[in-house]
Amino acid sequence: MTAKPLARRLPGSRSPSPDTPPLTSTLSGWGRAPVVPGVEIRDEDLRALTKDIPLVRGLGRAYGDAALPAPGDVAIAGSTRADRILSFDPTTGILRAEAGLSLDTICDLFLPRGFFTPITPGTRFVTLGGMVACDVHGKNHHVDGTFGRHVGALTVRTGTGQIVTCSPDRHADLFWATIGGMGLTGAVLDVTVRLTPIPSPWIFEERECMSDIDTFVTALKGAQATWPMTAGWIDCLSGGRSMGRGVILRGRWATAAEAPGPFPGGYRRPSVPFDFPEFALSRPTIRLFNDVFYLKHRRGSRRVVHPYTFFYPLDAIGRWTRMYGTRGFTQYQCVLPEAAGPDAPRRFLTALTSRGGASFLCVIKDCGAEGQGLLSFPRPGISIALDIPMRDHTQALIDALNEQVLREGGRIYLAKDALSRAEHYRAMDPRIGHFLDVRRHWDPDGRIRSAQSARLFGW
C-alpha cells in the first residue's frame, strides 16, 4: 500500500484548520513526563514518512521531551518499522542498517556470531537512529568513546527535504552535528557502524563495595588502565562519612575458555503490572532499597555473567517506569569535568542531599575524551545519573543541580533532560553556537524541531 498518501493518515498538521477535530492522543518520553498532545506515525518507508514529518522518534527511550513534537506541531515519525539490515560484512564487522533497527535485534543476531555494538547504553531497547542522535556512551567510554566514533556514514533527510549521505569526509559538518544532534539536523534514515568482534558472548565481571565517594572515584580512575568497562552505583541517600558509598562494577569480555557455553537466546522479562502509588517511592523505601543493595554486595563478587545481566540490568523488568507512579519521573545526568577537581562529585551529592533529593541508586562513571559530535555529552570527568520522581519541587531541584553543575563547569545530557531552563543549558556548552549554525544551514526554515529544542533553543 505504498500509494496510501501519508497526509490522509495525519490526524492534524502543523497549523490545524478550524475544522480539524481536537487531538485526543498524547505522547511522552520514557520518564512519562511531560505528556504532550501528539501522535506517532509509523511506517516501513521512513523515507516517505519523513517527507511530511521531519522529526523522528525511535523506541521512545529518551527520558524527557527530546522525541516529542514542539508546541503547535502534532505528528512525529516513528522509525521502528524501518528496521532492515542493508548489509553486513563479517570480515570487517561493518553493518549498514535502517535507522529503526533496534539494539535488541542487533544483540540477538550478532552476539551468537561473535560481534557486539561498539558502544551500548544501559538499555538494548533503543534504535540505531536514537543511538546516533544521542551519541550514546557506555561502560567503555574511557576506552572507546561514544557511538559516533564508530559510525562510518549516515543517510539523512535534512530540513529542506534533500537526502544526503554524510561521513567524517563528506559533509562533515552535517555528520558531526547529527552525531549527538538529537535529530534536529535531519531525520537519520540509515546508519553504517562497525561492530566489534568479541572473544565470547559472555562477560567477566567484578563487583566491589566502596565506602564513600572519594574511594569510589579513585577506584574508577584506578580501573581505567586495566578494565575496558567500568561503572558503578552510588547510594545518594547516605550522608557524612559514607556519602557516596556504593558498588563498583568492572568488566571485560570473557575469553572463549571462560565462557560457560554458547549464547543463550530468549530472555523472558517480567513486567511491572501497574502504576505504583506515590508513597511507594518515599525516602524510607528508597533508603531500605539502597541499604539492601549495599549489604548484598558487601563481600563483592567475581564471576562470568550473561551480557544482559552486565549491560542491561533494568531491561530485565518490563515497564519499570511504573514504579514512579502516574506522575512519572525525570532522569538527571551531568558530567563534572576533571578541571573541577576530585571533590566535585562530593559537592554535587551534597547539593543533592541538602535539598532532599532522593534517588534510587545513582549511576556513576568516569568519562574519557570528548567526542567530535557537536553536542556530544561526555567529556573527561565524572558522570552522575539520577532518577528523580516528578513532584511539586522537582523543577526547583533541577534548577539547583544545574546551578551546581554550572559552577563546576560541567554539562547535562539532553537524552535525559525534561526540565532544564534554556539559560542554564546554554551557559553550559560553548559548542552550541556552532551547532545551531550548522542546523540553520541544513534547515533554514526551521522545519525540524522538538519540544526539547523549542524549550532550549527557541526553535
Place this chain on the structure above:
Amino acid sequence: MKVILVGATKGIGRAVARRLASRGASMSLLGRDKAELERSARDLEARGAAGRVVTALCDMADPDTFDAALASADADLDGFDTVVVTAAAFATQERLEAEPALLRRLLDTNFTNTILFCEAARKSLLSHGGGTLCVVSSVAGERGRKPVVLYGASKAGLSAYLEGLDHKFRPQGLVTVCVKPGFVTTSMTEGLPAPPLAGTPEAVAARIVRAIDRGTPVVYAPGIWALVMFVIRLLPRTVMRRVGF
C-alpha cells in the same frame, strides 16, 4: 524449506519471512517494487536465510505478472514447496464507499487476483508433488459487519475459496492454510484506533509458521480471535444489525 512469499516487504509478511529466514529457509520474494524487494532480501540473508534470497516482480493488481514471477522463482530456487501470500489491499469502509475506483482495485486485488495467483501456485505445487499454500485472509470475512462491509466481502470470498481448495486437494498432497488475523498493528492499520486484542506482526507470524509446520487448515491470530469469532458467528442477525462492530 523452499518458500515463495508475496508481501514480505512489510508487516505480517516481513515478520513471517524473518521467522523462516532464522530457520535457514531458501526464499524468493515476489512483489511490485524491485528496490524494496532487494532491500528486504539482503535483510533476510543477514538474518540467516539459506544462500542468496532471490526476488521477482509480481503485482497482485496485475495477473499478467503471475506466471513469469512463479517461473522465475521456480528456476531460482530449483523448485519450491511452500507459497505464502500476505499481500493485500486495505482501505476504510468510508473511503471504499466514496471511491468506486479504489473499491474495484481492492476487490480485484484481494479476491479475483489473489485467487488467480493461488490457482497458478496450486498447479505448480501439485506438479511437483504437492506442498503448502498459506494465504492470509481475515476475520473480517467471517460475518458481514458494518465497519468492513466491502473489505470483508473480499476476504469472505477468499476464505471460501481456500476452504474448498483444502477439501479438494489435500488428498493429493496440497495443504492449504487459511490465516484469519484480527487487528494487527502494522502500517495497514496505522492511524486506526487499536482494539484491546490487537496483535503484533511477530506474534501473528509465529502462529502462521506453526500452522504451516502442522498443516493447520484454519488459524486465527492472535489466538484469542478464535473465541471472539466463535461468539460473533453465533450472534443472530438482529443483534448484528444493532451493534457497531
